[in-house]
Amino acid sequence: MKTVLAQASDPIGVGLAANQVNVLKRLFVTRLEPGAKTNVYINPQIIKRQNKQAKNDHDEDDEPLEGCLSVPRIWAPIDRDWMIRLSWQDRGQKTHERDFDGFEAAVIQHEIDHLDGILFTQRAMEQGKPIYEERGGKLHEVIQP
Helix, strand or coil, X not given: XXXXXXXXECCECCXXXXXXXXXXXXXXXXXXXXXXXXXXXXXXXXXXXXCCCCCCCCCHHHCXXXXXXXXXXXXXXXXXXXXXXXXXXXXXXXXXXXXXXXXXXXXXXXXXXXHCCCCHHHHHHXXXXXXXXXXXXXXXXXXXX
């Protein structure tokens, strides 16, 4: 899994769930920047959530877009909890618990969705968000809310 994630370059992958590569285990890996350490999360469970901080003066166009290695060239703004507390095991079966926020929390929620059989496109539709397809380096709305 680490190799698959490291080789993802267009776009660069930041997370990969085991079931995306036909490994039927409840685990995922993350690597938030190229060359950074790859983190392994086994039997992850979100045990606390905090909604996003109040939005200042920005509109929906300012929301970051989420993509997925399993759905190439498709993007959508997804509302994710701003902060989560995660419980998981490492490869040595030691249990950990830690708070994550911002981008890292979003990546973890995305990967746990994969483990639960949910794609970000389903989240977009549930949240009434547009879905975009990247063609020729530009985004084209393919599903309107």
